[in-house]
Amino acid sequence: MKCGVDLETREVEELYINIDPIQAGGRLTADAMKAIIAYGDGYSVCDNCRKPFRLDYIKTPPVDVFHRDLAAFVHMDIARVVAGARRGFQAVTGTYVQKGDPVLLSALSHYTEFLAIESQGGIPLEIPKNKDNLITEDAAADKIESVLRKYGRAPPLLFIDHFDYQYGNEHQVKQVIQVAHQYDIPVLYNGAYTVGILPVDGKDLRADFVVGSGHKSMAAPAPSGVLATTQERAKEVFRTTRARGDVTERTFGVKEVEMMGCTLMGVTLIGMMASFPHVKERVLHWEQELNNARRVVDALLAIEGTRIVSEYPRRHTLTRVDTTGSFDRVAQKHKKRGFFYSSALREHGIAGLIPGATKVWKYNTYGLTRAQTEYLAHTFVDIARDNGLLVNGEW
Amino acid sequence: MKCGVDLETREVEELYINIDPIQAGGRLTADAMKAIIAYGDGYSVCDNCRKPFRLDYIKTPPVDVFHRDLAAFVHMDIARVVAGARRGFQAVTGTYVQKGDPVLLSALSHYTEFLAIESQGGIPLEIPKNKDNLITEDAAADKIESVLRKYGRAPPLLFIDHFDYQYGNEHQVKQVIQVAHQYDIPVLYNGAYTVGILPVDGKDLRADFVVGSGHKSMAAPAPSGVLATTQERAKEVFRTTRARGDVTERTFGVKEVEMMGCTLMGVTLIGMMASFPHVKERVLHWEQELNNARRVVDALLAIEGTRIVSEYPRRHTLTRVDTTGSFDRVAQKHKKRGFFYSSALREHGIAGLIPGATKVWKYNTYGLTRAQTEYLAHTFVDIARDNGLLVNGEW
Numbered sequence: 158m159k160c161g162v163d164l165e166t167r168e169v170e171e172l173y174i175n176i177d178p179i180q181a182g183g184r185l186t187a188d189a190m191k192a193i194i195a196y197g198d199g200y201s202v203c204d205n206c207r208k209p210f211r212l213d214y215i216k217t218p219p220v221d222v223f224h225r226d227l228a229a230f231v232h233m234d235i236a237r238v239v240a241g242a243r244r245g246f247q248a249v250t251g252t253y254v255q256k257g258d259p260v261l262l263s264a265l266s267h268y269t270e271f272l273a274i275e276s277q278g279g280i281p282l283e284i285p286k287n288k289d290n291l292i293t294e295d296a297a298a299d300k301i302e303s304v305l306r307k308y309g310r311a312p313p314l315l316f317i318d319h320f321d322y323q324y325g326n327e328h329q330v331k332q333v334i335q336v337a338h339q340y341d342i343p344v345l346y347n348g349a350y351t352v353g354i355l356p357v358d359g360k361d362l363r364a365d366f367v368v369g370s371g372h373k374s375m376a377a378p379a380p381s382g383v384l385a386t387t388q389e390r391a392k393e394v395f396r397t398t399r400a401r402g403d404v405t406e407r408t409f410g411v412k413e414v415e416m417m418g419c420t421l422m423g424v425t426l427i428g429m430m431a432s433f434p435h436v437k438e439r440v441l442h443w444e445q446e447l448n449n450a451r452r453v454v455d456a457l458l459a460i461e462g463t464r465i466v467s468e469y470p471r472r473h474t475l476t477r478v479d480t481t482g483s484f485d486r487v488a489q490k491h492k493k494r495g496f497f498y499s500s501a502l503r504e505h506g507i508a509g510l511i512p513g514a515t516k517v518w519k520y521n522t523y524g525l526t527r528a529q530t531e532y533l534a535h536t537f538v539d540i541a542r543d544n545g546l547l548v549n550g551e552w
Numbered sequence: 553m554k555c556g557v558d559l560e561t562r563e564v565e566e567l568y569i570n571i572d573p574i575q576a577g578g579r580l581t582a583d584a585m586k587a588i589i590a591y592g593d594g595y596s597v598c599d600n601c602r603k604p605f606r607l608d609y610i611k612t613p614p615v616d617v618f619h620r621d622l623a624a625f626v627h628m629d630i631a632r633v634v635a636g637a638r639r640g641f642q643a644v645t646g647t648y649v650q651k652g653d654p655v656l657l658s659a660l661s662h663y664t665e666f667l668a669i670e671s672q673g674g675i676p677l678e679i680p681k682n683k684d685n686l687i688t689e690d691a692a693a694d695k696i697e698s699v700l701r702k703y704g705r706a707p708p709l710l711f712i713d714h715f716d717y718q719y720g721n722e723h724q725v726k727q728v729i730q731v732a733h734q735y736d737i738p739v740l741y742n743g744a745y746t747v748g749i750l751p752v753d754g755k756d757l758r759a760d761f762v763v764g765s766g767h768k769s770m771a772a773p774a775p776s777g778v779l780a781t782t783q784e785r786a787k788e789v790f791r792t793t794r795a796r797g798d799v800t801e802r803t804f805g806v807k808e809v810e811m812m813g814c815t816l817m818g819v820t821l822i823g824m825m826a827s828f829p830h831v832k833e834r835v836l837h838w839e840q841e842l843n844n845a846r847r848v849v850d851a852l853l854a855i856e857g858t859r860i861v862s863e864y865p866r867r868h869t870l871t872r873v874d875t876t877g878s879f880d881r882v883a884q885k886h887k888k889r890g891f892f893y894s895s896a897l898r899e900h901g902i903a904g905l906i907p908g909a910t911k912v913w914k915y916n917t918y919g920l921t922r923a924q925t926e927y928l929a930h931t932f933v934d935i936a937r938d939n940g941l942l943v944n945g946e947w
Binding site: 160161163167170184192193195201204207217244247264271273276282371372373380398399400405417421422425427428431511 | 555556557558559560561562563564565572574575577578579580583584585586587588589590591592593594595596598599602612613614635636638639641642646659663664666667668669670671676677678679680766767768771772773774775793794795797798799800804807809810812813815816817818819820821822823825826829903906
């Protein structure tokens with residue numbers, strides 16, 4: 158079925174259970190689907206943009222209220238919508254990082270944090286992970302000390318991912334922030350895998366910046382996201398323009414430099430807004446999501462030769478698994494080689510695995526119903542059995 | 553009608569003829585409407601993202617082909633999609649502008665160009681407009697010379713808007729580029745009001761960068777846009793990351809620093825793609841659009857006391873008009889004051905004028921049918937007559 162000239166309709170969410178590691182939290186809610194149809198056109202939220210002409214002042218639709226609600230949702234003072242978490246990172250590095258500055262992130266940081274630092278000429282330096290693939294406060298303290306020795310000054314910024322994208326492991330965010338603050342280093346909390354799927358309390362964590370991703374975890378269209386901060390830091394990161402036309406003497410009012418004025422003027426913002434009541438509700442059911450995730454992990458662990466590479470028991474629905482000793486052994490002899498596995502999953506109605514992957518791979522069960530969870534767990538086991546792998550326990 | 557909790561459905565395009573100056577070129581095509589429904593979810597275009605994991609390499613949907621087509625469409629070598637024209641500006645200033653650098657733009661430049669320069673610590677300097685509100689090659693040459701005298705060096709970049717946002721006037725783009733090149737200054741052609749609504753030939757203009765806006769002029773959802781450049785400049789503005797994890801020794805392959813990796817991963821990109829065949833077609837009918845625009849201008853000029861502030865005859869569908877001597881005179885005595893005018897337009901089914909505006913205002917007839925154009929022209933005249941203003945000619 159076409160949805161445009163030479164454009165096939167996307168049906169993966171309609172036809173399959175999708176366990177793609179990055180897509181799970183960004184599936185639209187039914188309300189968001191309706192809203193994007195109504196607000197599809199370019200500058201659709203700007204019908205009633207009035208003085209001082211800035212996105213977060215718009216009252217109809219209630220963009221202004223949404224901005225305040227968004228700040229409250231992550232328990233910070235002030236929030237702005239941004240074109241993806243990465244643009245939130247960039248706004249913060251644009252404010253604090255000068256050329257040659259050492260900036261801390263972690264051995265499990267997302268590449269967009271590196272790029273945000275690199276774009277300012279900063280030097281990204283990693284806090285090492287420990288043998289369990291966790292970022293600890295001790296490692297953060299050691300790294301800060303080593304930076305002080307080498308650069309003679311503290312880093313102007315530290316990034317910490319609450320859950321990383323590689324393992325979905327939970328890191329010592331609160332403690333790392335505490336350590337950083339002892340050196341007066343502001344901290345950016347990367348909530349790309351938390352904001353919108355589990356409760357986040359920026360004040361409790363004492364984060365200086367909370368960044369979330371709309372398309373990754375807030376059931377919103379791409380690119381969208383949130384950058385929230387404290388009153389104090391807002392003056393810096395959301396500073397308004399001081400530019401002035403040397404000929405015309407024009408000035409540009411309340412436009413914020415790092416936001417480049419307005420950010421999301423249509424469908425992306427309305428999608429975030431329409432999903433928001435549901436997102437606020439769904440974060441309260443994180444425990445149920447974890448139960449689902451653990452059920453699937455149990456199934457995988459029952460397949461002899463399979464290892465969960467992420468921390469265990471799981472604290473997130475994104476999980477990294479090593480099937481070198483199970484499904485990859487099958488692949489060695491299978492006529493479809495590595496493709497047997499993704500293709501068997503497809504035949505069972507499961508999508509989201511990279512075709513050919515049989516060694517180390519990731520999946521995400523976020524948002525599946527209990528019934529879908531059971532089906533997924535049993536599908537892994539069934540494919541294992543069908544291919545002669547030993548399954549332990551009552552499966 | 554609601555399209556979400558506390559969210560009213562937007563119906564302005566269904567119920568009215570919308571002459572909002574910035575919304576006209578960003579109305580979705582029917583194909584884009586269908587495509588955004590199919591691709592509403594967060595990372596919807598990433599189902600088949602494979603090595604080397606970058607947006608413009610995705611084959612299904614044909615994002616790769618679209619990128620090449622987009623470059624060809626503006627007759628440049630290489631194109632990337634960006635989250636609005638402003639993010640295209642920022643990528644270019646991020647590449648070429650250092651702190652303290654003088655950067656040229658014009659007395660009619662959009663504020664986002666100022667912000668893009670300010671975000672890099674550059675100094676925006678305006679090429680003056682002449683008495684007809686046009687930017688000429690002579691003014692550009694004079695300004696460059698004055699920068700050379702004051703700063704001892706040429707600006708690293710010059711912005712020129714083909715048509716400006718204030719008057720919709722056409723400026724001497726080709727000639728200004730030629731002058732800039734005599735000083736080896738690269739030029740960014742701002743096509744926010746051209747790319748997607750009239751033919752743009754970057755090679756013929758000898759532009760170094762062509763920037764367009766998806767939500768302003770390419771019938772696409774916000775935020776979206778295009779940054780296109782030459783082979784030579786692409787190496788600079790689309791340079792790939794050199795970041796390397798000091799602990800993990802990770803590198804990040806083909807990710808482009810100024811793009812922050814990928815830019816539009818879902819509905820915004822698919823909207824651009826679905827509209828693109830229609831956009832390619834519609835730029836060929838620019839003359840008809842101008843005829844429509846001129847018809848409306850004729851009607852306004854027939855109303856005694858009304859002035860067209862934009863250049864005349866019109867070369868663009870965006871027009872600035874001064875009705876201080878006509879509708880504003882009515883407003884002085886009307887019980888609704890200035891609101892009589894926007895409210896009369898609304899009653900006649902016309903939307904897009906800022907409520908209360910009766911002195912100097914802008915409108916855009918882009919995309920109206922001939923019948924809608926006639927209706928709009930006659931509505932202006934009718935409202936004038938209804939309020940006792942003199943109308944000249946055969947209206």
